[in-house]
Amino acid sequence: MNNKHNGWRVPAILAAVLAVAPLTMPVNIANEIVVMAIFAMAANLIIGVAGLYSFGHATFFGVGAYMGGYVLAQFQTSTLTTLLIATVVGALSATIIGAIVIRRAGFYFMMLTFAFNQMAFYVVLTWSSVTGGEDGMGGITRTPLGIPGLGSLNLDDRQVFYALCALVFLASYYILNRVKRSALGLVLESAKENPRRTASIGYSVYRAQITAFAISGAFAGLAGALYALLYRFVPVDTISLAMSGNVLFMIVIGGLSSMVGPLIGAAVFVWLQGLFSLMWARWALLFGLFIVLVVFTMPNGLVGAFEKLRAFWAQRKGGRP
Amino acid sequence: MNTGIALEAVNVSKKFGSMTAVDEVSIRFQTGRLHTILGPNGAGKTTLFNLLTKDYKPDGGEIHLLGEAVTSLKPHEIARRGVGRSYQITSVIRELTFFENVLLAAYRAQRSGRFGFWREVRQDPQAAAQARELLSGLGLERFNDRKAADVSYGDQRMLELAVTLATRPQVLLLDEPTAGLSQRESERVKDVVNSLKSRYTIVMIEHKMNVVMDISDDVTVMARGQVIASGSPQQISNDAAVKAAYFGL
Amino acid sequence: MSSLVVAQLINGCAIGMLYAVMAFGLSIIKGLLNVPNFAHGALFATGAYVCYAIANMGLPFGIALIGAFAVPALIGAMLQRFGLEKLAKADYLLQVLFLFGIALALEQSLVVIWGTSGVSLTAPSLLSGSFDLGFMRLPRYLVFVTVASATCIAVLWFLIERTKLGSQVRAGIEKSEMARCLGINIKGLLILGFALGAGMAGLAGGIALPLLGASSSSGNDMMSIAFVVLVLGGLGSLYGSVVAGLLLGIVQSLSTLVAPTMSTLLLYVVMTLVLLVRPQGLFGER
Numbered sequence: 001m002n003n004k005h006n007g008w009r010v011p012a013i014l015a016a017v018l019a020v021a022p023l024t025m026p027v028n029i030a031n032e033i034v035v036m037a038i039f040a041m042a043a044n045l046i047i048g049v050a051g052l053y054s055f056g057h058a059t060f061f062g063v064g065a066y067m068g069g070y071v072l073a074q075f076q077t078s079t080l081t082t083l084l085i086a087t088v089v090g091a092l093s094a095t096i097i098g099a100i101v102i103r104r105a106g107f108y109f110m111m112l113t114f115a116f117n118q119m120a121f122y123v124v125l126t127w128s129s130v131t132g133g134e135d136g137m138g139g140i141t142r143t144p145l146g147i148p149g150l151g152s153l154n155l156d157d158r159q160v161f162y163a164l165c166a167l168v169f170l171a172s173y174y175i176l177n178r179v180k181r182s183a184l185g186l187v188l189e190s191a192k193e194n195p196r197r198t199a200s201i202g203y204s205v206y207r208a209q210i211t212a213f214a215i216s217g218a219f220a221g222l223a224g225a226l227y228a229l230l231y232r233f234v235p236v237d238t239i240s241l242a243m244s245g246n247v248l249f250m251i252v253i254g255g256l257s258s259m260v261g262p263l264i265g266a267a268v269f270v271w272l273q274g275l276f277s278l279m280w281a282r283w284a285l286l287f288g289l290f291i292v293l294v295v296f297t298m299p300n301g302l303v304g305a306f307e308k309l310r311a312f313w314a315q316r317k318g319g320r321p
Numbered sequence: 322m323n324t325g326i327a328l329e330a331v332n333v334s335k336k337f338g339s340m341t342a343v344d345e346v347s348i349r350f351q352t353g354r355l356h357t358i359l360g361p362n363g364a365g366k367t368t369l370f371n372l373l374t375k376d377y378k379p380d381g382g383e384i385h386l387l388g389e390a391v392t393s394l395k396p397h398e399i400a401r402r403g404v405g406r407s408y409q410i411t412s413v414i415r416e417l418t419f420f421e422n423v424l425l426a427a428y429r430a431q432r433s434g435r436f437g438f439w440r441e442v443r444q445d446p447q448a449a450a451q452a453r454e455l456l457s458g459l460g461l462e463r464f465n466d467r468k469a470a471d472v473s474y475g476d477q478r479m480l481e482l483a484v485t486l487a488t489r490p491q492v493l494l495l496d497e498p499t500a501g502l503s504q505r506e507s508e509r510v511k512d513v514v515n516s517l518k519s520r521y522t523i524v525m526i527e528h529k530m531n532v533v534m535d536i537s538d539d540v541t542v543m544a545r546g547q548v549i550a551s552g553s554p555q556q557i558s559n560d561a562a563v564k565a566a567y568f569g570l
Numbered sequence: 571m572s573s574l575v576v577a578q579l580i581n582g583c584a585i586g587m588l589y590a591v592m593a594f595g596l597s598i599i600k601g602l603l604n605v606p607n608f609a610h611g612a613l614f615a616t617g618a619y620v621c622y623a624i625a626n627m628g629l630p631f632g633i634a635l636i637g638a639f640a641v642p643a644l645i646g647a648m649l650q651r652f653g654l655e656k657l658a659k660a661d662y663l664l665q666v667l668f669l670f671g672i673a674l675a676l677e678q679s680l681v682v683i684w685g686t687s688g689v690s691l692t693a694p695s696l697l698s699g700s701f702d703l704g705f706m707r708l709p710r711y712l713v714f715v716t717v718a719s720a721t722c723i724a725v726l727w728f729l730i731e732r733t734k735l736g737s738q739v740r741a742g743i744e745k746s747e748m749a750r751c752l753g754i755n756i757k758g759l760l761i762l763g764f765a766l767g768a769g770m771a772g773l774a775g776g777i778a779l780p781l782l783g784a785s786s787s788s789g790n791d792m793m794s795i796a797f798v799v800l801v802l803g804g805l806g807s808l809y810g811s812v813v814a815g816l817l818l819g820i821v822q823s824l825s826t827l828v829a830p831t832m833s834t835l836l837l838y839v840v841m842t843l844v845l846l847v848r849p850q851g852l853f854g855e856r
Contacts, residue, residue, distance in 0.1 A: 104849060107606065108849050114794075115838045116838075125831075181443070182441065183438070185438075187425065196412070197413075197414065200397070201400060203429060248663075249667070252664070252667055287671075287674060288676075291668075291674070295657070295660075296656065
């Protein structure tokens with residue numbers, strides 16, 4: 001049932017969708033969707049695949065955003081260097097925090113991730129000399145992207161920057177999907193249901209989960225830096241609990257069980273937020289009700305609903321589901 | 322086949338609060354033989370198993386595996402040293418298919434605990450072949466792509482056995498392998514376990530007397546956390562202390 | 571200088587009692603339903619707004635406070651009956667997200683009805699002004715906050731410890747399977763439990779209104795701290811929340827004298843330490 005996510009078909013479809021997207025909506029919105037999708041996929045590795053319900057994933061996203069923004073604002077580092085720094089910092093922070101939070105399970109794990117998120121938030125808020133505090137971090141400019149052998153690209157062009165983000169997304173999808181389908185992914189899924197049994201087969205569940213945190217943090221940090229580049233600004237709620245809640249929404253709306261779900265969830269979230277907030281300032285009310293609807297009617301998200309529909313049609317046509 | 326001590330517990334104890342579940346038990350399991358542990362409920366048999374696999378930490382005493390002390394190891398480390406265990410309550414991963422369940426164990430046996438995060442694990446040549454071989458060896462190949470949640474309890478028990486075997490253990494700890502199975506299914510499991518005798522050291526907790534008598538080489542009886550009798554199946558069936566423990570005389 | 575400390579101590583007591591009331595409600599819900607109520611903050615805000623609305627109609631403050639309890643309690647009962655009950659067998663994450671979604675919808679509804687700029691209420695004249703203690707002036711309303719919160723908890727204590735219904739609630743929290751076997755109407759109990767917990771949050775909002783004002787998001791910080799209190803007090807211990815709430819309120823207030831920007835950060839450091847060193851908190855068992 002997971003086979004269709006193998007190989008080149010899905011990435012090709014995704015690439016096509018991403019290429020067409022800026023024609024159907026403002027390119028900035030498409031860009032935000034793509035960046036949030038990277039964040040959501042990263043979080044899905046922990047929340048969906050490993051079944052660890054993290055309520056503080058914005059910590060790593062925010063760390064990447066602030067770090068990336070900082071080096072850009074202070075040192076005008078090249079784009080590649082900035083993204084690399086953000087990825088490494090994201091991975092490191094996730095490894096350290098992950099090593100601590102997975103010592104507890106269930107509700108206590110949730111509370112630990114929540115506590116770390118709050119601590120990160122308040123540190124950012126009070127360290128305003130560096131982070132800008134409540135006002136956010138500004139002064140971020142996009143440096144040209146140097147491609148060895150091809151010269152440098154001016155990223156101030158919206159379309160060019162979108163293309164970069166889309167490419168990073170496709171690469172991230174490919175990598176994260178491979179991780180999901182690797183031995184690590186299977187160990188995580190097994191431990192999600194029965195950690196004791198997984199250990200008795202001979203796996204160190206702790207090591208598997210920390211590795212997952214490191215990978216998740218890396219991509220979340222990367223997404224954060226792209227976010228900072230997109231808006232040339234890092235608002236304080238980048239590292240807030242609300243952001244952690246948002247990514248949770250995206251994952252559940254899209255569907256936990258595949259890496260395509262987060263993109264769909266991000267698209268729905270950002271699209272609703274971007275387009276409808278112009279129509280009604282209280283769009284969030286509808287969004288809250290939408291979440292409730294999804295929870296009741298589509299527990300496996302839009303991807304899950306789609307797969308059910310496919311199975312239903314296959315059955316009707318007389319084939320095996 | 323060398324006759325040595327494959328697994329040994331020396332004076333192990335485990336307390337839960339004021340209740341002593343296992344009381345300074347010493348027991349030896351000889352290589353290549355099938356050793357059954359009998360006893361009424363609450364005798365401490367499963368707790369003893371949990372001590373042997375380090376799912377619990379002993380409050381006292383030592384555990385030796387193939388001559389080495391392993392008391393301080395973690396559960397996954399004991400597993401990698403060659404102890405395979407099946408649980409009394411079926412603990413197969415219900416959301417994964419039969420193939421995936423066995424593959425996970427087979428892959429570990431091959432890679433001794435290291436896990437890759439790049440290659441498609443379901444296509445790992447050796448582990449996949451091993452998994453398929455095991456499943457067909459137990460007559461389960463028709464369930465290869467079926468989720469463990471979607472089959473009968475009896476078939477899940479067989480899957481549990483397949484997973485345990487896939488870890489390529491040297492010592493097999495089977496906790497009530499026929500629990501919850503019908504007469505016919507129990508016979509099937511009994512035959513399978515019997516066929517494994519030459520290749521593994523097997524320690525089994527069992528209640529069904531016909532299974533115990535037919536295939537055991539050695540029997541130990543526990544009651545209230547202590548060993549009360551040890552010997553061949555015939556000796557045990559005639560032992561007065563055993564009768565007392567079972568019938569409360 | 572020491573009068574500053576005393577003032578902060580008193581401040582801390584008052585705010586601590588508010589934390590205690592919030593956490594008490596959260597503890598009932600977590601204990602009975604085993605779900606962290608992420609709508610608790612929105613219910614706090616709802617209580618505050620209802621209190622404002624009733625007081626603005628010219629009705630006595632006491633009635634406003636009753637409303638602050640009753641309306642969120644009713645909402646809580648409905649959330650359980652039509653929401654969580656249906657999700658009882660679903661994944662934990664879905665139950666949590668349901669509450670998240672409701673919280674969002676509830677908060678936005680408050681803005682729709684009362685606008686974005688928040689509301690405030692001056693305390694009734696009986697409770698305004700301050701007592702002259704000689705070395706300092708003690709605001710009457712702070713005393714009221716402390717007393718009212720304590721009374722609320724005391725009333726609930728009485729209900730839980732001394733009535734038949736209360737013993738069922740306790741059984742439901744401590745041993746739910748057994749409670750079902752004994753024929754205790756677990757469904758009704760869960761509805762009552764959520765209503766009680768939600769009511770506590772709303773009442774806290776009403777009591778806090780003249781002191782802190784209210785906006786649609788004012789419940790969020792309170793809710794976050796309530797979780798800290800819950801963890802510190804310990805799951806499964808209702809009264810642990812009271813002690814923990816007071817403790818944290820006082821610690822937070824006193825730390826504003828020493829390091830004002832770090833006072834909230836400190837709370838989360840404490841939470842992390844508790845979770846790592848002694849996850850069952852001060853009085854919890856599991």
